[in-house]
Amino acid sequence: MLYTIPDYYQNFKCTADQCEDTCCAGWQIAIDRKSLVRYGKVTGKFRRRLNRSIRWLEGTFKQGKDGRCDFLNEENLCDLYSALGKESLCRTCRLYPRHIEEFEGVREITLSISCPEVARILLKKEEPARFLEYEKEGEEAYEDFDLLAYSKLAEGREVMLDILRMRELGLELRAGLVLALAHDMQVRLKKGEVFSCDQVFERYQKEKAREFIRLKLMESGDNIEERYAFSRQMFQNLYQLELLREDWESHLRESEYLLYGSADDSQDGRDAYGKMHQDFAAWLTVNMPEWEIQCEQLLVYFIYTYFCGAVYDGRAYAKIQMAAVSVMLIYEMLAARWRKNEKQLDFEDVVEIVYRYSREVEHSDRNLEAMEQMMEEQLIPWFSKERCKERIEGKEGKIWM
Ligand code: SF4
Structure with missing residues (x-):
């Protein structure tokens, strides 16, 4: 049996009675x-x-x-x-806090960021996260396990993680490439064209794909109206999930109010949101430049943990969307906390928001299922159906198909 663990696995030690929020x-x-x-x-x-x-x-x-x-x-x-x-x-x-995903012949062990100490280790990590492998005796047979689909998913995940680790590229570009790769992979998996995924892997490692994603980001990157509508919708999704901690709902309501103001969708509210985001992004660049690396680590964490699970439910793209949306929601909550703290934020704020988000979303099978379902229906704006359709029909260049 092949086991995999993240390279920071051995750094974890439960802080027991010193833990700020015991599990x-x-x-x-x-x-x-x-x-x-x-x-x-x-x-x-x-x-x-x-x-x-x-x-x-x-x-x-x-x-x-x-x-x-x-x-x-x-x-x-x-x-x-x-x-x-x-x-x-x-x-x-x-x-706990180990999380295990089982596949035929493979057991992938990660550490859950719902534990504050794990969140702290991950968010402090400066080098790109890597995953180590070792063999141990024992094997379990799985009925109807699609080994071919699993190995393509694992290969695709490797390519995505390599893209995410390319720090010479901006994080938005890396995330955009990963989303687009997963989308095109999903199309092929759905059609049963598993082998053609190789072309997708190759395509997204080329400069031409980067140029295209850069262009897409430039086109939609500054659309604050779209961002406002989408992130607000994603907040609404969170209210639909099973509530694990009672105070989570009040945390959501407070963050929502700080971000979007009153319930009505007024132009003033949208303008204020746009201004706050501009200020927050500028503040982060100066005061918390490590956020870009933390974002990368979170994306790698979510993608590594869940992507290959698509072998069981076919939802490859939804899992990548969930990773991106999770990081976006964490960012939104950080912006709300920054506003509440009179434009201040420290490392422990980030740790707290990350582990609390993870507890609510990742520690309920119902919530994970609901999130993935929503991610199948609600696409990130720059990747909306209309835009994908244009691409698929070849209206925006050939690199996609
Ligand atoms: S949440 Fe993590 S650090 Fe805290 S008691 Fe549980 S395992 Fe230990």
Whole structure:
């Protein structure tokens, strides 16, 4: 079995009681069957505590005030761990913040940025993220696994990550290339023309593709009206998701108000939004130039984690859109926080917004599914259906088909 891990994997160490937002509160922790059976066999003094703090039929830990796990003590340490040792933890607690995607013969392990410490490690990382591989015994057979589609997706992902790591190009250009590549790949996968994906990979590594995307970005880059409408729509999407933390909704409402003003779509509101974005972008360039690298790391993170999952649901392009929209929403929330802080922002603000966004969106299968569905229906403006149609019909040059 081939295992992959990010190159910052070994840097992670749980900060336990020092953590500003423990993962042992705020969400329901499901106990796997094996651990539940193990807990059932515990005897002695701790037996009564287990009986009191586990919902045996549901297979979950009970929660106290603020959704804190019943085993989390006042020092923010786990009583189960202290009484029965590390091995006693259930699968969820043992693994978190590791995230595993399984494919035939491959297990991809990443670290979830829903953990503040992981977010901090990723956002501090200056060199481009790389993924390491190692072999370990054991293999699982998958019925109906499309190995060919998976290997093309993995190849496409490599090309996309290489593009994202080309720091001599502007980040918008890199993101644009990746979106366009994924779009063209999706068209071919849908038609069952898996082998022709190779031409797509080749095309997007050429200067001609860069010229075209530059042109597209220039055409639509300054359209603040479009950006306002799209990002506002994306905020509305977030309200439709399952709410994991109660205070998330008020955070969204506050950010929305700071960004777009009152509910009506007035011209004044749009002008103010445009002005704020201009000022915020200028502020970032001077005061937080590392944001461009952080953006790259986030895009790499989302794409690496989810893209190959398209082998199961065919949604290659939606996954790339979700990566881009997630980074855009994080940026919007940062702009709102900057405004709230009277035009100040620091590294810990970025960490907080990143890990909270990830907790809400990534830690619910329902939310991931809903986000991807929305991403299939709502295209990023410069990549809207009309514009794609023009390209596909060859009206804007040959490089696309
Ligand atoms: S969120 Fe991360 S750092 Fe905090 S307690 Fe959980 S694993 Fe540890």
